[in-house]
Amino acid sequence: MRAARQLVQVDLPLLRHFLSPAPSLLTSPLNRTFSSKQVKGQRRDQKKQNVKSKAEKQEVEIRRGMTVAALSTAMNKDFDHVLEALFNTSVDLDSLHPDSVLEERWIKEVVTRSGMKFKWATLSERKERPNRDAQRRPLADPSVLVSRPPVVTIMGHVDHGKTTLLDSLRKSQIVSMEAGGITQHIGAFLVQVPTGEKITFLDTPGHSAFSSMRARGANATDIIILVVAADDGVMNQTVESIQHAKRAEVPIIVAVNKCDKPQADPQRVKQELLAHDVVCEEFGGDVQAIHISALKGDNLLALTEATVALAEVLELKADPGGPVEGLVIESRTDKGKGPVTTAIVQRGTLKRGCVLVAGRCWAKVRFLYDDNGQVVTEAGPSTAVQVVGWKELPSAGETILEVESEQRAKEVVEWRTHEEEQQKLLEDQSAISLKHKLHLEEYQQERAGLTHLSWRKRKAALYQANKIRFAVRPSERTQSEQPNLPLIIKGDVDGSVETLLNMLDTYDAQQQCQLEVVSFGIGDVSEKDVTMAETFGGSIYGFNVVAPRPVQQLAAKRGVPLRLHSVIYKLLEQLKEELSSKLPPLVSRNIIGEATVLATFYISEGKKKVPVAGCRVQKGHLDRRLRFRQIRGRDVVWEGTLTALKHHKDDVQTVKTGKECGLSADGDVEFSAGDVIECFEEVDVPQEVPQQNILSSLLEPVWVFESERLKDAPSLRFGFGGFGEQNRVDLTRRQASDGEESSSALWQRSPALQPPRREFLL
Helix, strand or coil, rough: HHHHHHHHHHHHHHHHHCCCCHHHHHHHHHHHCCCCHHHHHHHHHHHHHHHHHHHHHEEECCCCCHHHHHHHHCCCCCHHHHHHHHCCCCCCCHHHCCCCCCCHHHHHHHHHHHEEEEEEECCCCCCCCCCCCCCCCCCCCHHHHHEEECHHHEEECCCCCCCHHHHHHHCHHHHHHHHHHHCCCEEEEEEEEECCCEEEEEEEECCHHHHHHHHHHHHHCEEEEEECCCCCCCCCHHHHHHHHHHHHHCCEEEEEEECCCEEEEEEEEHHHCCCCCCEECCCCCCCCECCCCCCCCCHHHHHHHHHHHHHHCCCEEECCCCCCCCEEEEEEEEEECCCEEEEEEEEEEECCEEEECCEEEEEEEEEEEECCEEECCEEECCCCCEEEEEEECCCCCCCEEEEEEEEHHHHHHHHHHHHHHHHHHHHHHHHHHHHHHHHHHHHHHHHHCCCCCCCHHHHHHHHHHHHHHCCCCCHHHHHHHHEEEEEEEEHHHHEHHHHHHHHCCCCCCCCCCEEEEEEEEECCCCCCHHHHHHHCCCEEEEEEECCCCCHHHHHHHHCCCCCEEEEHHHHHHHHHHHHHHHHCEEEEEEEEEEEEEEEEEEEEECCCEEEEEEEEEEEEEEECCCCEEEEEEEEEEECCCEEEEEEEHHHHHHCCHHHHHHHECCCCCCCCCEEEEEEEEEEEECCCCCCHCCCCCCHHHHHHHHHCCCCCCEEEEEEECCCCHHHHHCCCCCCCCCCCCCHHHHHCCCCCHCCCCEEECC
8 A cells, every 4th residue: 555655756747647548448449339339420410421421422414326425424534434434345446536426225225334324315405596597578559469370280080191192282202201101290381372472381290109209290280180081980099189279278179080081981970070079160160171082182262261261260360579488399319410490380480590598408599491492591480490599308298499599408408407407306305205204104014914923923924924935036037037128219300209209108017017118319320329229138129210330240240230220010010029039938728639438447567556537538539648637527636648548458559539548647646437528739939018908009090001912802890998888990991902801810809809718828
């Protein structure tokens, strides 16, 4: 005790050192967990901050088709960072550059590896931009209006004489210059009638494929002359032309053509028109009906007088001054002239040097040509001219507006391009949202159907469903199972390409053979088209275009089919044939013979008893080398081959009608008296695209045109799948000449004339 007191008195700090615990016991990392409440509270706060930092990851807006540069900008990183994030992936880093487009999965992978979250970009609020579009002028003052020639469109069914009528009015030979003798473009012509007045005529195609051209002609016209053949009456495109006229609110004059033919019946034509609300004057209506013969030129003066009189009633006037307004009737590419449009001037006077805008294209007029190909210096209202000087080719049907300068034209085109892009973005975003919604609903329904299962069974069911779903990739499934035909379309004018694309859009046999338009354009076939067709394994179809000899040689060398046509229905026929050739053949069973089982017995082959049927051949013959089936009642109980066929005790290959035989079959087969044994052969039959699709429907009026070769044959009346009663075809008293039209050809055109039905196996 005394020693302790002495120690305290001597060195008190030293005593505190010995009595206090070691500092390491409190400050060591091993003991922090077991430290005071204050230390534990600090650790909890630190954990909360870590969790909060994870929740506050940077969000990156992504979209499909992003480039490497766009992704790095969205992440506030450089190009090398994206490359580092894609390291150890299947992406070829050596080929990447800032403008490379990344797949969706790699975009997500880069964002995730960068410690960020991704979200799909939504359309931001559009900034208000001043409207820089060109607009039509307000209505002109009546005091400056002058009379203008009427714009008359000739419409009607194919081969009813529309172009022949225009030939007679112009004293020309347009029909002889057109492929197939049918009009396949809109033709615009200025005609001076005998009375001195001028009329601008638009000649539209009558073939069913050119519906959009007829609609365009109806919207650009003042008067429609509806040509109806007196011997055929109202046909498909006649009805369609009437509908176009009513939709455009354009008055109609009916020209009953071919009245010089013995079988002509103009009264029947007028009565058929009543069913479509076209009431002629003799029935109390306001529609003029003129009986003519376009081929002989009979009564054409009365038709022109009726047209001029109706134009006077309509009081057609226009303002010849001010900026030009017009309409693109047709557009094409000319080798020497470049992009060329056929246009109708509606207001103003078009001159050389005018700056025009049509859609997203603009032009400074270099030359103007009339319908005869002569250069003109100006074109007033209701005049049809060919305009040369377009920078790009505008679409048919676009409105033409004159602007002040080239700078203003570029400004208008830029504005319209921007507006179309914004509209497309909105449509794409709506489609994507709808697709995501449908996928989510499908997923939720699939999950809801498994709620009654335990989590183990639910997991097993989802695994089996996904295993079946993804057993074959969609791309592999398409390539291995579904035939396809990639196409490259080339046409001479915009309307031709539009017609072909509209026809292909309504093709409805995609389940059998997928039809895909890889590329389309205007102009002759080029080496680029051949290269593209080779890449996709497709065919090139050209309408009214040519392929230079080097291009033909290149196509032949690379095995690219090159189909060039100048007649629309021949192109459609060949396209249908190529589609049919892509389909796998059907297996056709032809019944060779039929036998009835009279008795059954067994024979011993070693230790095995084999059933044998004693039969009599009722029809045809039995051939041991072919296949057989056993029918009991209406059920097929066995199908296969024979192990033996005997007549009396002799092995034979065939047994004819009326003979008796014994036969044994492979497999476990039990015969009964009364069973029917059929012998059949299997033959591969080429499959055809069904008639219900658009290709066959467009060929329907063509068959009528081709049937002009038939003469003095019994009347045949038949219909086609997908058509109504009004669309039936009447081939009247015609027969084949020079062997061109055979009974087999008629079988292909009419289900009623098909050969005996065969049994097909899919």
